[in-house]
């Protein structure tokens with residue numbers, strides 16, 4: 662943990678390595694910790710580039726100590742497993758200090774994501790407006806609003822921080838356990854824009870935010886899952902626009918070569934937010950997730 666404090670001002674809590682095999686955020690935060698000088702700051706930066714340290718050390722999503730998926734264990738337990746203890750420490754000690762929480766994710770080993778930022782829907786109109794504003798300041802090409810349905814629900818760091826009244830922005834910056842240079846660059850510039858906006862930092866060079874496309878993920882039809890164990894042949898790329906009924910991919914059975922592959926269709930129209938990376942697929946694996954443009958400022962009820 663790196664803490665840089667200079668004079669009075671707000672606190673930003675900047676986190677990566679919540680999942681150990683997501684790398685753009687880990688590097689962006691390590692770079693920031695080395696590059697930023699205390700005299701450029703008014704307030705405090707708390708930077709954790711490797712939050713689930715055992716998972717980061719092992720190069721895997723979950724902790725080798727307890728198989729703990731940290732972003733499914735919030736708010737944690739001070740007397741629980743090592744991963745539950747990390748979640749509890751973040752919730753009880755760090756989040757209450759923070760005016761802004763940023764949790765940098767990517768797709769990890771199993772998914773490749775379009776570079777994007779996301780927030781949960783605000784609990785009221787005022788909070789919602791603040792969160793949408795953060796998305797515009799961060800300036801990812803695509804931003805989406807999601808309540809965590811289909812991945813984590815109320816057990817994520819973002820949900821736990823929201824429950825404590827903190828403003829939280831999350832990202833998906835690439836995936837496949839590799840490093841996206843555009844994702845890394847977006848993390849670096851987006852973080853600096855957020856810190857400028859919060860007035861923790863003033864004397865820093867950063868390009869203006871690009872316009873962001875506001876989108877949402879809604880309903881079961883936004884996901885394509887594997888129903889069979891086999892080899893996944895995708896028929897769409899990340900970032901592509903697809904139509905309802907279009908072929909999403911096929912599952913092949915090389916051990917039964919005369920069996921026809923299973924053809925999977927998209928259940929709705931939208932933009933491909935993420936795609937499964939490993940070809941070997943088991944029943945229940947997520948193959949695609951779609952986003953659609955946000956037409957109205959949604960209320961919490963719209964995401965029930």
Ligand SMILES: [Zn+2]
Pocket residue numbers: 679680683732766767768769
């Ligand atoms: Zn993650």
